[in-house]
Amino acid sequence: MKTDERDERLGLTLDEAVTHLRPDPPDPGRVMRRGSGRRMGIVAASVAMVAVFVGAVGFAAIQVGKEAGNGPATGSSDTFASPDFRWTVPVLDGWRAFATRTVRGPGAMIRDLRSTLVTDSAADLRGVQSVASPLPVDAAASDVIVLVDPFVGTGSSEPTTLALGVDRDDDANAGWTWRDGKVCAATGCARVYLWHGPSAGASALDEAMRIAEGVRPVETRTEPSMVVPTVLFQDLGQDPFSVEYPAGWTLAEEPLTDLIDPREIVSIGTFPLRPGGAAPTDAFLPGNAIADMGPGDVFLTVQERRTPGTAARYPGRPAQFGPDAGCGSDPACPDGTSLGIEGLRAWWIPFTDPSTGRAFYAFVAMGEDAYRDPARSSAAWTILDSMTFGS
Amino acid sequence: MVADREGFERFFRERYARVVRACALVTLDTAAAEEIAAEAFSRLWPRWNRMQNDDHAGGYVYTTAMRLCSKRRTRSRREVIGDVAERPADRDEASAALDRQEVFSALALISLRQRQAVVLRDWAGFDTDDVAEMLGMRPSTVRVHLSRGREALRERLAVKENDR
Numbered sequence: 001m002k003t004d005e006r007d008e009r010l011g012l013t014l015d016e017a018v019t020h021l022r023p024d025p026p027d028p029g030r031v032m033r034r035g036s037g038r039r040m041g042i043v044a045a046s047v048a049m050v051a052v053f054v055g056a057v058g059f060a061a062i063q064v065g066k067e068a069g070n071g072p073a074t075g076s077s078d079t080f081a082s083p084d085f086r087w088t089v090p091v092l093d094g095w096r097a098f099a100t101r102t103v104r105g106p107g108a109m110i111r112d113l114r115s116t117l118v119t120d121s122a123a124d125l126r127g128v129q130s131v132a133s134p135l136p137v138d139a140a141a142s143d144v145i146v147l148v149d150p151f152v153g154t155g156s157s158e159p160t161t162l163a164l165g166v167d168r169d170d171d172a173n174a175g176w177t178w179r180d181g182k183v184c185a186a187t188g189c190a191r192v193y194l195w196h197g198p199s200a201g202a203s204a205l206d207e208a209m210r211i212a213e214g215v216r217p218v219e220t221r222t223e224p225s226m227v228v229p230t231v232l233f234q235d236l237g238q239d240p241f242s243v244e245y246p247a248g249w250t251l252a253e254e255p256l257t258d259l260i261d262p263r264e265i266v267s268i269g270t271f272p273l274r275p276g277g278a279a280p281t282d283a284f285l286p287g288n289a290i291a292d293m294g295p296g297d298v299f300l301t302v303q304e305r306r307t308p309g310t311a312a313r314y315p316g317r318p319a320q321f322g323p324d325a326g327c328g329s330d331p332a333c334p335d336g337t338s339l340g341i342e343g344l345r346a347w348w349i350p351f352t353d354p355s356t357g358r359a360f361y362a363f364v365a366m367g368e369d370a371y372r373d374p375a376r377s378s379a380a381w382t383i384l385d386s387m388t389f390g391s
Numbered sequence: 392m393v394a395d396r397e398g399f400e401r402f403f404r405e406r407y408a409r410v411v412r413a414c415a416l417v418t419l420d421t422a423a424a425e426e427i428a429a430e431a432f433s434r435l436w437p438r439w440n441r442m443q444n445d446d447h448a449g450g451y452v453y454t455t456a457m458r459l460c461s462k463r464r465t466r467s468r469r470e471v472i473g474d475v476a477e478r479p480a481d482r483d484e485a486s487a488a489l490d491r492q493e494v495f496s497a498l499a500l501i502s503l504r505q506r507q508a509v510v511l512r513d514w515a516g517f518d519t520d521d522v523a524e525m526l527g528m529r530p531s532t533v534r535v536h537l538s539r540g541r542e543a544l545r546e547r548l549a550v551k552e553n554d555r
Contacts, residue, residue, distance in 0.1 A: 035432075
């Protein structure tokens with residue numbers, strides 16, 4: 001077959017793969033408004049930058065004029081950044097910060113890592129997807145929420161500062177309002193949402209503004225000194241589950257093994273995770289990931305058994321995961337040497353989740369240094385404890 | 392070209408679906424593809440006065456869309472397979488879904504640049520010089536990406552092509 005014909009055939013094959021896509025075009029007026037709005041936004045951002053600069057100079061002049069000994073106007077602040085999307089966000093006293101990463105199931109776009117900050121000390125708002133979506137029932141009318149979302153679009157050669165738009169009514173939550181703005185750097189842009197209930201206090205709103213205005217892209221891959229948050233990963237697909245792991249650890253973006261039953265549902269490690277490789281001792285193990293482990297590394301993978309009747313044979317989920325959780329009467333098991341993987345301590349823990357009846361294997365491996373470091377070794381068990389199954 | 396609102400609306404309605412499909416082949420994510428296409432057209436509107444004709448505007452939209460695609464994280468193979476294999480309505484549709492799954496899986500295994508080169512050249516029909524301009528690289532580099540991308544795709548899709 002001639003080269004041109006083969007190229008044409010390839011083009012046709014690609015065409016057949018997308019002919020089923022017949023998207024309804026959005027309203028052209030909206031597209032045009034978005035384009036015009038961006039242009040105005042660029043102008044507004046430039047003006048805002050000048051205004052911020054002038055304001056900062058004025059503020060500095062006032063501060064210099066004050067007597068020594070004046071403390072900060074509000075409580076201390078802290079910052080954090082995610083390794084996936086490099087943003088720093090000030091976390092003020094009385095605020096809680098969550099980092100979440102959510103897969104909303106096949107067919108839905110991936111929501112990348114995002115930060116959620118909230119005044120509420122009791123409500124669990126980690127699952128909040130976006131403004132104008134129904135809030136959890138435990139959200140209070142006095143709550144103020146700041147959402148920081150990576151934004152699809154190119155970065156900006158000149159950093160831009162945040163210019164928040166006007167308040168808009170939240171149709172899904174009576175009395176709630178929100179407004180948003182964008183902040184950019186060369187590495188990308190983030191959209192910042194300021195969202196509050198009908199009884200939100202003025203001071204909380206002021207603090208939210210300070211947080212929103214303090215969102216900063218990190219320009220280089222060098223991470224600043226930070227308080228490491230926990231990342232919540234949710235798979236809301238056919239077989240939902242969620243797991244929390246320390247930011248800076250790696251969540252495998254694709255299965256490390258080709259297993260069908262058991263099916264690998266999540267793998268997390270302290271190092272970059274390479275798929276594939278020959279299993280070292282057990283056909284269910286990801287060979288490359290195990291081979292890449294150093295003495296200070298921790299790795300865990302959770303696999304689900306689909307074979308009917310498995311759940312009945314597996315023990316129930318332990319109240320707390322730990323080195324002796326799946327050991328039964330094997331005396332060498334608690335110290336992690338019974339699997340015989342050279343240079344590593346390792347454990348297989350079968351369990352059945354009581355709420356869903358699903359059966360799993362958890363595999364945990366640690367290098368010798370990690371095993372002796374209580375912070376590292378306990379992190380692996382904490383990750384397993386954080387897992388939830390079902391929607 | 393008359394630089395007017397109606398002209399833009401006509402162009403948008405005519406070309407939107409095709410740009411979405413190009414983005415879907417590059418990002419392997421249909422939801423993201425729609426978002427990127429809409430974004431690319433929204434960036435065209437402020438420049439609509441300066442477009443000489445539909446081809447000029449088309450080139451701008453594809454260039455912008457490809458840049459936006461580069462910024463977007465490519466979906467992993469697992470996500471791709473999960474997406475295209477979802478809930479076929481009947482047997483024919485099931486077979487078509489499997490074919491799509493094969494193509495998307497094969498695309499997931501080549502680099503973003505190779506995908507962009509193959510999609511723009513072999514699917515969208517731009518010539519190599521245009522593709523080079525859109526992707527901001529030299530024509531010789533595009534040819535290398537094209538050659539490697541085509542070879543890898545043909546290898547993966549060999550069975551499918553031979554079946555025809």
